[in-house]
Amino acid sequence: MKILSASAITDAVAELCIHANRFLPKDVRERMESCAAGETSACAREVFRQLKENWILAAETGLPLCQDTGLAVFFIDVGQDVHIKGDMREAVNEGVRRGYGAGFLRKSVCEPFTRKNTGDNTPAIIHTTLVPGDTVRIRYMAKGGGSENMSRVTMLAPAQGWDGIREFVIRRVAESGSNPCPPVIVGLGVGGSFDYAPILAKQALFRPLDDINPDPDLAEKEEELLCALNRLHIGPMGLGGVTTCLAVKIAKAPCHIASLPLAVNIQCHSARHEEVVL
Amino acid sequence: MAVWNLTAPLRQADVEKLQSGDIVFLSGTIYTARDAAHKRLDALLDAGEPLPFEPKGAVIYYSGPTPPPPGCPIGSAGPTTSYRMDAYAPRLYRLGVRGTIGKGRRHADVLAAIRETGGVYFGATGGAGALLSRCIRKAEVLAFEDLGPEAIRKLWVEAFPLLVINDGGGGELYACPDISAALAAQGTL
Numbered sequence: 001m002k003i004l005s006a007s008a009i010t011d012a013v014a015e016l017c018i019h020a021n022r023f024l025p026k027d028v029r030e031r032m033e034s035c036a037a038g039e040t041s042a043c044a045r046e047v048f049r050q051l052k053e054n055w056i057l058a059a060e061t062g063l064p065l066c067q068d069t070g071l072a073v074f075f076i077d078v079g080q081d082v083h084i085k086g087d088m089r090e091a092v093n094e095g096v097r098r099g100y101g102a103g104f105l106r107k108s109v110c111e112p113f114t115r116k117n118t119g120d121n122t123p124a125i126i127h128t129t130l131v132p133g134d135t136v137r138i139r140y141m142a143k144g145g146g147s148e149n150m151s152r153v154t155m156l157a158p159a160q161g162w163d164g165i166r167e168f169v170i171r172r173v174a175e176s177g178s179n180p181c182p183p184v185i186v187g188l189g190v191g192g193s194f195d196y197a198p199i200l201a202k203q204a205l206f207r208p209l210d211d212i213n214p215d216p217d218l219a220e221k222e223e224e225l226l227c228a229l230n231r232l233h234i235g236p237m238g239l240g241g242v243t244t245c246l247a248v249k250i251a252k253a254p255c256h257i258a259s260l261p262l263a264v265n266i267q268c269h270s271a272r273h274e275e276v277v278l
Numbered sequence: 279m280a281v282w283n284l285t286a287p288l289r290q291a292d293v294e295k296l297q298s299g300d301i302v303f304l305s306g307t308i309y310t311a312r313d314a315a316h317k318r319l320d321a322l323l324d325a326g327e328p329l330p331f332e333p334k335g336a337v338i339y340y341s342g343p344t345p346p347p348p349g350c351p352i353g354s355a356g357p358t359t360s361y362r363m364d365a366y367a368p369r370l371y372r373l374g375v376r377g378t379i380g381k382g383r384r385h386a387d388v389l390a391a392i393r394e395t396g397g398v399y400f401g402a403t404g405g406a407g408a409l410l411s412r413c414i415r416k417a418e419v420l421a422f423e424d425l426g427p428e429a430i431r432k433l434w435v436e437a438f439p440l441l442v443i444n445d446g447g448g449g450e451l452y453a454c455p456d457i458s459a460a461l462a463a464q465g466t467l
Binding site: 042043047050051053054057058061062063064065066067068069104105106107108115117119145146149167170171173174175177178179180181224227228229231232233234235237238239240241268269270 | 279313314341342343344345346347350353354355356358359361381382383401403404405406407408409411412425426427428439441451452453455456457459460461462463465
Protein backbone atom coordinates (compact mmCIF):
# COMPACT_ATOMS: atom_id res chain seq x y z
CA MET A 1 0.00 0.00 0.00
CA LYS A 2 1.46 3.32 -1.13
CA ILE A 3 0.84 6.35 1.06
CA LEU A 4 0.21 9.73 -0.54
CA SER A 5 -0.26 12.87 1.51
CA ALA A 6 -3.07 15.28 0.72
CA SER A 7 -0.50 18.08 0.67
CA ALA A 8 1.32 16.41 -2.25
CA ILE A 9 -1.95 16.53 -4.19
CA THR A 10 -2.45 20.19 -3.28
CA ASP A 11 1.06 21.11 -4.46
CA ALA A 12 0.64 19.23 -7.73
CA VAL A 13 -2.76 20.78 -8.44
CA ALA A 14 -1.53 24.33 -7.76
CA GLU A 15 1.35 23.79 -10.19
CA LEU A 16 -0.96 22.28 -12.85
CA CYS A 17 -3.30 25.29 -12.70
CA ILE A 18 -0.52 27.84 -13.06
CA HIS A 19 1.44 26.01 -15.75
CA ALA A 20 -1.50 25.01 -17.95
CA ASN A 21 -2.77 28.59 -18.08
CA ARG A 22 0.58 29.90 -19.29
CA PHE A 23 1.71 27.26 -21.78
CA LEU A 24 -0.43 26.13 -24.69
CA PRO A 25 0.12 22.39 -25.36
CA LYS A 26 2.53 21.56 -28.20
CA ASP A 27 -0.05 19.57 -30.19
CA VAL A 28 -2.43 22.55 -30.18
CA ARG A 29 0.31 24.96 -31.28
CA GLU A 30 1.40 22.62 -34.07
CA ARG A 31 -2.14 22.08 -35.34
CA MET A 32 -2.78 25.83 -35.36
CA GLU A 33 0.45 26.49 -37.25
CA SER A 34 -0.38 23.93 -39.91
CA CYS A 35 -3.94 25.29 -40.25
CA ALA A 36 -2.62 28.87 -40.47
CA ALA A 37 -0.48 27.83 -43.43
CA GLY A 38 -3.63 26.72 -45.28
CA GLU A 39 -5.48 30.02 -44.84
CA THR A 40 -5.57 32.53 -47.65
CA SER A 41 -7.81 35.29 -46.25
CA ALA A 42 -6.12 38.25 -44.58
CA CYS A 43 -8.46 38.13 -41.56
CA ALA A 44 -7.81 34.44 -40.87
CA ARG A 45 -4.06 34.87 -41.19
CA GLU A 46 -4.09 37.90 -38.89
CA VAL A 47 -6.05 35.98 -36.21
CA PHE A 48 -3.54 33.12 -36.33
CA ARG A 49 -0.66 35.63 -36.20
CA GLN A 50 -2.10 37.24 -33.05
CA LEU A 51 -2.73 33.85 -31.44
CA LYS A 52 0.85 32.76 -32.03
CA GLU A 53 2.20 36.03 -30.69
CA ASN A 54 -0.09 35.55 -27.70
CA TRP A 55 1.16 32.05 -26.80
CA ILE A 56 4.77 33.17 -27.15
CA LEU A 57 4.12 36.21 -24.94
CA ALA A 58 2.27 34.16 -22.31
CA ALA A 59 5.14 31.67 -22.08
CA GLU A 60 7.70 34.47 -21.80
CA THR A 61 5.88 36.71 -19.33
CA GLY A 62 3.82 34.28 -17.29
CA LEU A 63 0.62 36.16 -18.15
CA PRO A 64 -2.31 33.75 -18.62
CA LEU A 65 -3.02 32.86 -22.27
CA CYS A 66 -6.61 34.00 -21.86
CA GLN A 67 -8.37 36.11 -19.24
CA ASP A 68 -10.87 33.28 -18.84
CA THR A 69 -8.68 30.94 -16.82
CA GLY A 70 -11.63 28.66 -16.55
CA LEU A 71 -13.62 26.52 -14.28
CA ALA A 72 -11.11 24.01 -12.89
CA VAL A 73 -12.16 20.56 -14.14
CA PHE A 74 -10.37 17.45 -12.91
CA PHE A 75 -10.40 13.78 -13.81
CA ILE A 76 -8.61 11.87 -11.11
CA ASP A 77 -7.77 8.16 -11.40
CA VAL A 78 -6.99 6.87 -7.95
CA GLY A 79 -5.07 3.60 -7.75
CA GLN A 80 -6.71 1.05 -5.46
CA ASP A 81 -3.37 0.44 -3.76
CA VAL A 82 -2.92 4.06 -2.74
CA HIS A 83 -3.86 5.35 0.68
CA ILE A 84 -4.42 9.09 0.61
CA LYS A 85 -3.74 10.66 4.00
CA GLY A 86 -6.23 13.48 4.32
CA ASP A 87 -9.28 14.72 2.41
CA MET A 88 -8.62 14.35 -1.33
CA ARG A 89 -11.37 16.69 -2.51
CA GLU A 90 -10.32 19.38 -0.09
CA ALA A 91 -6.69 18.87 -1.16
CA VAL A 92 -7.67 19.49 -4.79
CA ASN A 93 -9.72 22.56 -3.91
CA GLU A 94 -6.87 23.91 -1.80
CA GLY A 95 -4.55 23.42 -4.80
CA VAL A 96 -6.97 25.39 -6.98
CA ARG A 97 -7.19 28.12 -4.33
CA ARG A 98 -3.40 28.40 -4.18
CA GLY A 99 -2.74 28.07 -7.89
CA TYR A 100 -5.36 30.62 -8.90
CA GLY A 101 -4.06 32.98 -6.21
CA ALA A 102 -0.30 32.65 -6.74
CA GLY A 103 -0.66 32.45 -10.54
CA PHE A 104 -2.75 35.66 -10.74
CA LEU A 105 -5.49 33.67 -12.46
CA ARG A 106 -9.07 34.92 -12.67
CA LYS A 107 -11.60 33.68 -10.16
CA SER A 108 -14.54 32.79 -12.37
CA VAL A 109 -16.80 30.75 -10.10
CA CYS A 110 -20.03 32.08 -8.60
CA GLU A 111 -23.18 30.95 -6.82
CA PRO A 112 -25.72 30.23 -9.59
CA PHE A 113 -28.68 32.23 -8.25
CA THR A 114 -27.10 35.19 -6.44
CA ARG A 115 -24.14 35.20 -8.88
CA LYS A 116 -21.86 36.00 -5.92
CA ASN A 117 -18.26 35.11 -6.76
CA THR A 118 -16.79 32.48 -4.43
CA GLY A 119 -13.54 34.46 -4.57
CA ASP A 120 -11.03 31.64 -5.03
CA ASN A 121 -12.25 29.71 -8.10
CA THR A 122 -13.48 26.83 -5.96
CA PRO A 123 -15.23 24.49 -5.87
CA ALA A 124 -13.53 22.61 -8.68
CA ILE A 125 -15.42 20.03 -10.74
CA ILE A 126 -13.86 16.72 -9.72
CA HIS A 127 -14.53 13.36 -11.39
CA THR A 128 -12.91 10.49 -9.52
CA THR A 129 -12.44 6.94 -10.73
CA LEU A 130 -11.00 4.03 -8.79
CA VAL A 131 -8.50 2.11 -10.94
CA PRO A 132 -6.00 -0.72 -10.42
CA GLY A 133 -2.47 0.28 -9.43
CA ASP A 134 -0.59 2.39 -6.93
CA THR A 135 -0.54 5.79 -8.58
CA VAL A 136 -2.84 8.81 -8.69
CA ARG A 137 -3.28 10.40 -12.12
CA ILE A 138 -4.62 13.95 -12.07
CA ARG A 139 -5.82 15.50 -15.30
CA TYR A 140 -6.70 19.21 -15.19
CA MET A 141 -8.52 21.37 -17.70
CA ALA A 142 -9.05 25.14 -17.49
CA LYS A 143 -12.48 25.17 -19.15
CA GLY A 144 -13.57 28.54 -20.45
CA GLY A 145 -17.20 29.64 -20.18
CA GLY A 146 -17.60 30.92 -23.74
CA SER A 147 -17.07 27.55 -25.37
CA GLU A 148 -18.79 25.61 -22.57
CA ASN A 149 -21.92 27.75 -23.18
CA MET A 150 -22.05 26.51 -26.77
CA SER A 151 -22.04 22.83 -25.69
CA ARG A 152 -25.20 20.70 -25.70
CA VAL A 153 -26.59 17.35 -24.63
CA THR A 154 -29.41 15.71 -26.55
CA MET A 155 -31.20 12.37 -26.54
CA LEU A 156 -31.53 11.21 -30.12
CA ALA A 157 -33.77 8.35 -31.25
CA PRO A 158 -31.81 5.20 -32.15
CA ALA A 159 -33.22 5.44 -35.71
CA GLN A 160 -31.35 8.71 -36.21
CA GLY A 161 -28.02 6.93 -35.94
CA TRP A 162 -24.79 8.40 -37.29
CA ASP A 163 -26.62 10.67 -39.76
CA GLY A 164 -28.55 12.22 -36.88
CA ILE A 165 -25.40 12.64 -34.81
CA ARG A 166 -23.57 14.21 -37.72
CA GLU A 167 -26.36 16.68 -38.45
CA PHE A 168 -26.78 17.67 -34.80
CA VAL A 169 -23.06 18.40 -34.47
CA ILE A 170 -22.90 20.38 -37.71
CA ARG A 171 -25.91 22.48 -36.72
CA ARG A 172 -24.51 23.03 -33.22
CA VAL A 173 -21.13 24.27 -34.47
CA ALA A 174 -22.85 26.40 -37.13
CA GLU A 175 -25.15 28.01 -34.59
CA SER A 176 -22.23 28.65 -32.24
CA GLY A 177 -20.56 30.64 -35.01
CA SER A 178 -17.98 33.06 -33.70
CA ASN A 179 -19.06 32.76 -30.03
CA PRO A 180 -16.82 29.97 -28.71
CA CYS A 181 -13.53 31.36 -30.16
CA PRO A 182 -13.10 29.18 -33.24
CA PRO A 183 -11.19 27.28 -34.49
CA VAL A 184 -12.76 24.91 -31.99
CA ILE A 185 -12.11 21.37 -30.88
CA VAL A 186 -15.25 19.23 -30.70
CA GLY A 187 -15.50 16.52 -28.07
CA LEU A 188 -18.36 14.06 -28.59
CA GLY A 189 -19.77 11.64 -26.07
CA VAL A 190 -21.97 9.07 -27.79
CA GLY A 191 -24.01 6.58 -25.79
CA GLY A 192 -24.00 5.97 -22.06
CA SER A 193 -26.78 7.93 -20.37
CA PHE A 194 -28.00 11.50 -20.02
CA ASP A 195 -25.36 12.13 -17.34
CA TYR A 196 -22.55 9.99 -18.72
CA ALA A 197 -22.45 11.23 -22.34
CA PRO A 198 -21.10 14.70 -21.38
CA ILE A 199 -18.42 13.14 -19.19
CA LEU A 200 -17.29 11.07 -22.17
CA ALA A 201 -17.30 14.21 -24.33
CA LYS A 202 -15.19 16.15 -21.86
CA GLN A 203 -12.72 13.28 -21.49
CA ALA A 204 -12.39 13.16 -25.28
CA LEU A 205 -11.11 16.75 -25.17
CA PHE A 206 -8.03 15.61 -23.26
CA ARG A 207 -6.78 13.56 -26.20
CA PRO A 208 -3.79 14.98 -28.11
CA LEU A 209 -5.00 16.60 -31.32
CA ASP A 210 -2.60 14.54 -33.43
CA ASP A 211 -3.56 11.12 -32.05
CA ILE A 212 -5.64 8.67 -34.07
CA ASN A 213 -8.58 6.95 -32.45
CA PRO A 214 -7.57 3.29 -31.89
CA ASP A 215 -11.08 2.29 -33.02
CA PRO A 216 -10.85 2.49 -36.86
CA ASP A 217 -14.58 3.20 -37.21
CA LEU A 218 -14.42 6.12 -34.77
CA ALA A 219 -11.21 7.37 -36.40
CA GLU A 220 -13.02 7.55 -39.73
CA LYS A 221 -16.05 9.27 -38.18
CA GLU A 222 -13.78 11.86 -36.54
CA GLU A 223 -12.15 12.63 -39.89
CA GLU A 224 -15.48 12.74 -41.71
CA LEU A 225 -16.96 15.18 -39.22
CA LEU A 226 -13.84 17.36 -39.16
CA CYS A 227 -13.97 17.63 -42.92
CA ALA A 228 -17.68 18.51 -42.86
CA LEU A 229 -17.30 21.11 -40.09
CA ASN A 230 -14.54 22.87 -41.99
CA ARG A 231 -16.95 23.21 -44.92
CA LEU A 232 -18.95 25.62 -42.71
CA HIS A 233 -16.29 28.25 -43.43
CA ILE A 234 -16.88 29.99 -40.10
CA GLY A 235 -13.12 30.41 -39.87
CA PRO A 236 -10.86 31.72 -37.09
CA MET A 237 -12.90 34.02 -34.80
CA GLY A 238 -15.83 33.66 -37.21
CA LEU A 239 -14.22 35.90 -39.83
CA GLY A 240 -14.34 33.27 -42.59
CA GLY A 241 -11.70 30.78 -43.64
CA VAL A 242 -11.04 27.08 -44.02
CA THR A 243 -10.25 26.44 -40.33
CA THR A 244 -13.42 26.22 -38.25
CA CYS A 245 -12.46 23.10 -36.33
CA LEU A 246 -9.02 21.84 -35.30
CA ALA A 247 -10.11 18.31 -34.40
CA VAL A 248 -13.07 16.10 -33.56
CA LYS A 249 -12.63 13.53 -30.78
CA ILE A 250 -15.26 10.89 -30.10
CA ALA A 251 -15.73 8.67 -27.05
CA LYS A 252 -18.49 6.08 -26.92
CA ALA A 253 -20.18 3.79 -24.40
CA PRO A 254 -23.01 1.27 -24.65
CA CYS A 255 -26.45 2.75 -23.98
CA HIS A 256 -30.09 1.75 -23.39
CA ILE A 257 -31.84 0.11 -26.37
CA ALA A 258 -34.32 3.03 -26.39
CA SER A 259 -31.71 5.80 -26.43
CA LEU A 260 -28.92 7.43 -28.36
CA PRO A 261 -27.47 10.01 -25.96
CA LEU A 262 -25.20 12.60 -27.56
CA ALA A 263 -23.09 15.26 -25.86
CA VAL A 264 -21.24 17.92 -27.84
CA ASN A 265 -18.59 19.62 -25.74
CA ILE A 266 -17.07 22.59 -27.55
CA GLN A 267 -13.52 23.64 -26.70
CA CYS A 268 -12.00 26.96 -27.80
CA HIS A 269 -8.61 27.11 -29.53
CA SER A 270 -6.98 27.94 -26.19
CA ALA A 271 -7.19 24.26 -25.18
CA ARG A 272 -5.45 24.30 -21.83
CA HIS A 273 -5.06 20.97 -20.09
CA GLU A 274 -2.25 19.08 -18.38
CA GLU A 275 -1.77 16.01 -16.28
CA VAL A 276 0.48 14.68 -13.57
CA VAL A 277 0.96 11.20 -12.10
CA LEU A 278 1.78 10.93 -8.39
CA MET B 279 -10.89 47.92 -45.91
CA ALA B 280 -9.44 50.98 -44.23
CA VAL B 281 -7.18 51.38 -41.19
CA TRP B 282 -8.02 54.08 -38.65
CA ASN B 283 -6.38 55.42 -35.52
CA LEU B 284 -9.13 56.64 -33.20
CA THR B 285 -9.35 58.04 -29.69
CA ALA B 286 -12.06 57.13 -27.17
CA PRO B 287 -14.42 58.61 -26.12
CA LEU B 288 -15.50 58.50 -29.75
CA ARG B 289 -17.05 61.42 -31.61
CA GLN B 290 -19.85 60.93 -34.08
CA ALA B 291 -17.49 61.95 -36.90
CA ASP B 292 -15.07 59.16 -35.88
CA VAL B 293 -17.73 56.50 -36.15
CA GLU B 294 -19.76 57.50 -39.19
CA LYS B 295 -16.85 56.80 -41.54
CA LEU B 296 -16.33 53.26 -40.24
CA GLN B 297 -17.31 50.26 -42.33
CA SER B 298 -17.41 46.62 -41.35
CA GLY B 299 -14.06 45.06 -42.13
CA ASP B 300 -12.10 48.22 -41.21
CA ILE B 301 -9.23 47.91 -38.78
CA VAL B 302 -9.17 50.37 -35.88
CA PHE B 303 -6.33 51.03 -33.48
CA LEU B 304 -8.07 52.54 -30.48
CA SER B 305 -6.38 54.80 -27.93
CA GLY B 306 -7.83 56.77 -25.03
CA THR B 307 -10.14 55.61 -22.24
CA ILE B 308 -12.62 52.75 -22.33
CA TYR B 309 -14.65 50.90 -19.68
CA THR B 310 -14.84 47.19 -18.96
CA ALA B 311 -18.25 45.75 -18.13
CA ARG B 312 -19.61 42.23 -18.47
CA ASP B 313 -22.61 40.27 -17.24
CA ALA B 314 -22.98 41.29 -13.58
CA ALA B 315 -21.91 44.90 -14.18
CA HIS B 316 -24.49 45.30 -16.95
CA LYS B 317 -27.21 44.05 -14.64
CA ARG B 318 -26.24 46.72 -12.12
CA LEU B 319 -26.02 49.46 -14.77
CA ASP B 320 -29.53 48.53 -15.84
CA ALA B 321 -30.75 48.70 -12.23
CA LEU B 322 -29.17 52.16 -11.82
CA LEU B 323 -30.99 53.38 -14.92
CA ASP B 324 -34.27 51.87 -13.70
CA ALA B 325 -33.83 53.78 -10.44
CA GLY B 326 -33.12 57.01 -12.32
CA GLU B 327 -29.58 57.18 -11.01
CA PRO B 328 -26.48 58.22 -12.98
CA LEU B 329 -24.08 55.69 -14.45
CA PRO B 330 -20.55 55.48 -12.98
CA PHE B 331 -19.18 56.83 -16.29
CA GLU B 332 -20.37 59.35 -18.87
CA PRO B 333 -22.12 57.30 -21.53
CA LYS B 334 -21.86 59.91 -24.31
CA GLY B 335 -19.24 58.68 -26.75
CA ALA B 336 -18.15 55.90 -24.41
CA VAL B 337 -16.72 52.58 -25.54
CA ILE B 338 -17.59 49.55 -23.41
CA TYR B 339 -15.22 46.59 -23.46
CA TYR B 340 -16.81 43.22 -22.63
CA SER B 341 -13.90 41.86 -20.63
CA GLY B 342 -13.11 40.46 -17.20
CA PRO B 343 -9.31 40.64 -16.84
CA THR B 344 -7.09 38.45 -14.71
CA PRO B 345 -5.51 40.14 -11.65
CA PRO B 346 -2.46 42.29 -12.41
CA PRO B 347 0.82 40.58 -11.59
CA PRO B 348 3.46 42.80 -9.94
CA GLY B 349 4.72 45.47 -12.32
CA CYS B 350 1.79 45.18 -14.76
CA PRO B 351 -1.21 47.55 -14.90
CA ILE B 352 -3.53 44.63 -15.64
CA GLY B 353 -3.44 40.88 -16.29
CA SER B 354 -4.63 39.06 -19.37
CA ALA B 355 -7.55 41.03 -20.85
CA GLY B 356 -9.21 39.73 -24.00
CA PRO B 357 -12.88 39.98 -25.05
CA THR B 358 -15.72 37.81 -23.76
CA THR B 359 -18.72 36.68 -25.85
CA SER B 360 -21.01 39.64 -26.50
CA TYR B 361 -24.47 38.08 -26.85
CA ARG B 362 -24.82 37.85 -23.08
CA MET B 363 -24.90 41.66 -22.94
CA ASP B 364 -27.45 41.95 -25.77
CA ALA B 365 -30.36 42.42 -23.38
CA TYR B 366 -28.74 45.58 -22.02
CA ALA B 367 -26.82 46.98 -25.00
CA PRO B 368 -29.63 48.76 -26.93
CA ARG B 369 -30.49 50.91 -23.90
CA LEU B 370 -26.83 51.89 -23.49
CA TYR B 371 -26.36 52.73 -27.18
CA ARG B 372 -29.46 54.94 -26.97
CA LEU B 373 -27.93 56.75 -23.98
CA GLY B 374 -24.96 57.71 -26.09
CA VAL B 375 -22.56 54.76 -25.84
CA ARG B 376 -20.91 54.79 -29.25
CA GLY B 377 -19.07 51.51 -29.33
CA THR B 378 -18.83 48.09 -27.72
CA ILE B 379 -15.96 45.62 -27.98
CA GLY B 380 -16.42 41.86 -27.74
CA LYS B 381 -16.60 38.74 -29.85
CA GLY B 382 -19.48 36.95 -31.50
CA ARG B 383 -22.67 37.89 -33.30
CA ARG B 384 -25.14 40.41 -31.81
CA HIS B 385 -28.94 40.15 -31.50
CA ALA B 386 -31.10 41.95 -34.07
CA ASP B 387 -32.20 44.44 -31.36
CA VAL B 388 -28.57 45.48 -30.81
CA LEU B 389 -27.95 45.82 -34.54
CA ALA B 390 -31.07 47.99 -34.80
CA ALA B 391 -29.80 50.22 -31.98
CA ILE B 392 -26.38 50.48 -33.67
CA ARG B 393 -28.04 51.58 -36.93
CA GLU B 394 -30.42 53.95 -35.19
CA THR B 395 -27.70 55.68 -33.14
CA GLY B 396 -24.87 55.48 -35.66
CA GLY B 397 -22.82 53.34 -33.33
CA VAL B 398 -20.30 50.58 -33.91
CA TYR B 399 -19.56 47.07 -32.68
CA PHE B 400 -15.91 46.09 -32.64
CA GLY B 401 -14.42 42.60 -32.46
CA ALA B 402 -11.15 41.83 -30.70
CA THR B 403 -9.33 38.50 -30.94
CA GLY B 404 -10.65 36.06 -28.36
CA GLY B 405 -8.01 34.02 -26.59
CA ALA B 406 -5.32 36.66 -27.13
CA GLY B 407 -5.68 38.21 -23.68
CA ALA B 408 -1.97 38.32 -22.88
CA LEU B 409 -1.20 40.10 -26.15
CA LEU B 410 -4.08 42.57 -25.86
CA SER B 411 -3.11 43.46 -22.29
CA ARG B 412 0.07 45.00 -23.72
CA CYS B 413 -2.06 47.79 -25.21
CA ILE B 414 -3.46 48.71 -21.79
CA ARG B 415 -1.28 51.32 -20.09
CA LYS B 416 -3.26 51.87 -16.91
CA ALA B 417 -6.35 50.42 -15.22
CA GLU B 418 -8.40 51.42 -12.22
CA VAL B 419 -11.56 50.04 -10.69
CA LEU B 420 -14.32 52.58 -11.23
CA ALA B 421 -17.38 50.84 -9.78
CA PHE B 422 -18.77 47.62 -8.29
CA GLU B 423 -15.45 46.50 -6.79
CA ASP B 424 -17.27 43.68 -4.98
CA LEU B 425 -17.83 42.02 -8.37
CA GLY B 426 -14.12 41.18 -8.57
CA PRO B 427 -13.27 40.35 -12.19
CA GLU B 428 -16.68 41.72 -13.20
CA ALA B 429 -16.10 45.19 -11.68
CA ILE B 430 -16.18 48.17 -14.03
CA ARG B 431 -12.63 49.24 -14.81
CA LYS B 432 -11.48 52.37 -16.56
CA LEU B 433 -8.70 51.45 -18.99
CA TRP B 434 -6.22 53.72 -20.67
CA VAL B 435 -5.44 52.01 -23.97
CA GLU B 436 -2.95 52.67 -26.74
CA ALA B 437 -3.39 51.35 -30.27
CA PHE B 438 -5.72 48.56 -29.12
CA PRO B 439 -6.31 46.42 -32.27
CA LEU B 440 -9.96 46.10 -33.30
CA LEU B 441 -11.98 45.03 -36.28
CA VAL B 442 -15.28 46.73 -37.19
CA ILE B 443 -17.87 43.93 -37.13
CA ASN B 444 -21.07 46.00 -37.35
CA ASP B 445 -21.13 49.58 -38.59
CA GLY B 446 -23.91 52.17 -38.37
CA GLY B 447 -24.94 51.47 -41.93
CA GLY B 448 -25.95 47.86 -41.30
CA GLY B 449 -22.67 46.21 -42.36
CA GLU B 450 -21.89 42.76 -40.94
CA LEU B 451 -18.48 41.09 -41.02
CA TYR B 452 -19.15 37.66 -39.55
CA ALA B 453 -19.29 34.83 -42.05
CA CYS B 454 -22.64 33.07 -42.44
CA PRO B 455 -22.02 29.35 -41.79
CA ASP B 456 -22.55 27.26 -44.91
CA ILE B 457 -24.71 24.55 -43.33
CA SER B 458 -25.80 22.96 -46.60
CA ALA B 459 -22.16 22.54 -47.75
CA ALA B 460 -21.27 20.89 -44.44
CA LEU B 461 -24.31 18.58 -44.48
CA ALA B 462 -23.58 17.61 -48.09
CA ALA B 463 -19.89 16.91 -47.46
CA GLN B 464 -18.97 13.35 -48.33
CA GLY B 465 -16.18 11.25 -46.89
CA THR B 466 -12.93 12.56 -45.50
CA LEU B 467 -10.15 14.76 -46.82
